[in-house]
Amino acid sequence: MSLFGLFKPRAATAPVARERLQILLAHERVALGPDNLIAILRDEILATIAKHVEIAPEAVKVTMGQQGAVSTLEIDVDIPTEKITASLARQMPTKAVA
Amino acid sequence: MSKVVVVTSGKGGVGKTTSTAALGAALARSGNRVCVVDFDVGLRNLDLVMGAERRVVYDLINVANGDAKLAQALIRDKRVETLSLLAASQTRDKDALSEEGVARVVAELRGLFDYVLCDSPAGIERGALLAMRFADEAVVVTNPEVSSVRDSDRIIGLLDSKTLRAEQGHRIQKQLLLTRFDAGRASRGEMLGVADVLEILSIPLLGIIPESEEILRASNVGAPITINAATSQAGRSYEDAARRLMGETVPMLVPGEKKSLLNRILGRRAA
Ligand SMILES: Nc1ncnc2c1ncn2[C@@H]1O[C@H](COP(=O)(O)OP(=O)(O)O)[C@@H](O)[C@H]1O
Ligand SMILES: [Mg+2]
Numbered sequence: 001m002s003l004f005g006l007f008k009p010r011a012a013t014a015p016v017a018r019e020r021l022q023i024l025l026a027h028e029r030v031a032l033g034p035d036n037l038i039a040i041l042r043d044e045i046l047a048t049i050a051k052h053v054e055i056a057p058e059a060v061k062v063t064m065g066q067q068g069a070v071s072t073l074e075i076d077v078d079i080p081t082e083k084i085t086a087s088l089a090r091q092m093p094t095k096a097v098a
Numbered sequence: 099m100s101k102v103v104v105v106t107s108g109k110g111g112v113g114k115t116t117s118t119a120a121l122g123a124a125l126a127r128s129g130n131r132v133c134v135v136d137f138d139v140g141l142r143n144l145d146l147v148m149g150a151e152r153r154v155v156y157d158l159i160n161v162a163n164g165d166a167k168l169a170q171a172l173i174r175d176k177r178v179e180t181l182s183l184l185a186a187s188q189t190r191d192k193d194a195l196s197e198e199g200v201a202r203v204v205a206e207l208r209g210l211f212d213y214v215l216c217d218s219p220a221g222i223e224r225g226a227l228l229a230m231r232f233a234d235e236a237v238v239v240t241n242p243e244v245s246s247v248r249d250s251d252r253i254i255g256l257l258d259s260k261t262l263r264a265e266q267g268h269r270i271q272k273q274l275l276l277t278r279f280d281a282g283r284a285s286r287g288e289m290l291g292v293a294d295v296l297e298i299l300s301i302p303l304l305g306i307i308p309e310s311e312e313i314l315r316a317s318n319v320g321a322p323i324t325i326n327a328a329t330s331q332a333g334r335s336y337e338d339a340a341r342r343l344m345g346e347t348v349p350m351l352v353p354g355e356k357k358s359l360l361n362r363i364l365g366r367r368a369a
Contacts, residue, residue, distance in 0.1 A: 012287020017244050018294045025251050025298065032255060 027071050031064045038062050045075060053079055053087045100208040103215050103343070104233035105275075106257070108249030110220030112241045113277035116313055116323070117336070118217040119147045121237070123322035124340035126181035130212040133172065136186035137229035138219040139195055145185045148175065149320025159187040162199025168206050177325055182211070192225040204232040222256060230261050235271040237304060237343070241278045242290040247298055250274075254301060273304035275339060280309045281354030292352060305339030308332055308353035 030037050042062040049055050061076040105118045115138070122134040135158060136144035145151045156171035161184070168184075175181035184207075187194070207214045218229035230236065236257050240250040254272055263270045276295055283289040296303055310332035316323040324340070327333045331353050338348045 010288075014284070014287045014290050014294065017290055018298070021244055021247055021298050024248065028248075028251070029255065032252065 023069055027064070030071070038064055041073070041075075045077070049077065049079075052091075054083050055079060100211060101213050101235060102204060102208065102233050103213060103235045103237060104218055104230040104257075105215060105237045105239060106218040106226060106230055106253050107239040107246070108220065108222060108226075108253040109241075109246045112239050112246050113275075113307070113313075114220075114239050115143050115147050115217050116317065117237065117239050117275055117277060117307070118144060118215050119322035120324045120333075120336040121340050121343065122213070122215045123175075123178055123181060124324040124328075124337050125213050125215075125343065126175070126178045127324065127328075128340070128344070129180065130344075131180045131210065132213045132215065133182045133184060133207050133211045134215045134217060135184040135207070136217050137225060138217060139186045139190060139192040139225060140188065141219065142186035142188050144217050145173075145183060146320060147317050148183050148322065150175070150183050150185070151320070154185040157185045157187040158203065159190050159194050159199075162195055162203050164199075168203065168210075177321070192219070192223075192228075195225075195228055197228065197231065200228050201232060222252060226253075227256065227260055230257055232262055233257075233270065234263060235343075236273070237275050238272055238299070238301065239275045239277055240295060240299070242276060242280075242284065242292075242295055244290075247290065247295055250299055254299065272301045273343075274299060274301050275304045275307065277307040278309045279306050279353060281352055303350060304342050305335055306350070306352055307335045307339070 042060055045062065046055065046057060046060045049060070055077075059078040063074045063076075065072045065074060105114050105121070107114050118134050122132050126132040134144060134148065136142050137158070138144070139159065142157075145154050150173050153173050156166035158171070160166035161168050161171045171184055173183040173185065175183065184203075204214065216229045216233060219225040238250050238253060240246050257270050257272055258264050261270050274296065276292060279292070280289055284291045292303070292306060308331055310330065312327045312330040312332050313323055316326040319326060323330065323333045324336050328337060335351075335353055338351070341348050
């Protein structure tokens with residue numbers, strides 16, 4: 001490092017800290033907040049699916065991710081194929097028979 | 099009417115214990131009956147900062163479990179008559195503390211004191227949740243630094259959901275105490291500024307405490323800064339914060355800067 005480098009003002013890092021915090025906390029407040037959006041979504045998605053297909057509670061996975069300033073919601077549902085066929089048979093008996 | 103105030107932060111080492119002692123002593127010096135309670139079971143420190151470490155016989159756990167009477171466990175400060183300490187246990191772990199036990203102790207303290215200040219352990223686990231559980235108000239201690247601000251945000255969320263007051267549908271008052279603040283570094287953009295932290299956490303500001311050697315000196319000799327060096331900059335900042343906690347309106351000074359924060363904001367707007 002040259003001697004001049006010692007006197008050069010260093011770039012302010014506080015604005016970076018501030019921006020990173022704003023993005024991170026916007027995400028965390030939703031994910032961990034008092035109303036816990038993830039748990040609510042999970043419960044409601046599970047209830048909706050369970051009306052039509054027999055499903056185990058742990059088959060629904062809801063996760064929130066983050067890419068830069070964008071939050072993503074990932075919903076992963078495992079339903080065994082035989083359960084789908086069974087419920088289709090119940091709903092549309094004529095077609096299922098045909 | 100008695101007020102129970104939790105001094106909390108999420109992150110460790112930000113100044114909760116220092117602030118509990120300083121605010122407690124300042125409140126007591128202005129005539130309030132004050133008890134400072136150490137909830138940091140297993141890692142007690144408030145007794146040391148208060149200079150009462152050799153006088154601890156019974157502690158919070160003994161009283162909560164009914165092994166000792168509150169009157170036996172309360173340690174009266176030798177300098178300020180209206181100030182008392184209830185120490186934490188050094189040997190037991192935090193599971194030894196039951197919620198019912200804490201509820202009983204806090205209820206009894208309410209009958210004896212104007213202010214009960216609960217010094218929270220770090221973290222967001224059982225110990226921290228018990229410290230905030232029966233609080234009417236919270237002082238959120240934050241350093242102008244990313245991880246401290248993030249943890250404070252988390253704690254604010256817990257105060258709004260896990261305290262008894264919140265569960266009963268009441269609002270819990272939360273105020274920010276910005277500690278270890280360095281005006282020079284903030285103005286050079288090396289450290290988050292007061293306005294940055296306030297904007298991010300969006301709770302009212304109780305006070306700004308400068309980074310100060312006086313704090314270390316006070317803890318060395320076992321005296322809250324508001325007793326040991328009440329007229330130092332840090333001492334005065336804590337005195338002002340204590341007055342705001344009592345509901346007084348005190349102009350907000352940024353330590354290390356001449357103009358008040360209000361003037362600065364107004365000045366900037368006018369420019
Ligand atoms: N304003 C301050 N200026 C300088 N040192 C401080 C200040 N506030 C706290 N400290 C020091 O920081 C350390 C941690 O403080 P403490 O009050 O024990 O934090 P906590 O209870 O949040 O873990 C102690 O050594 C204390 O003396
Ligand atoms: Mg502490």
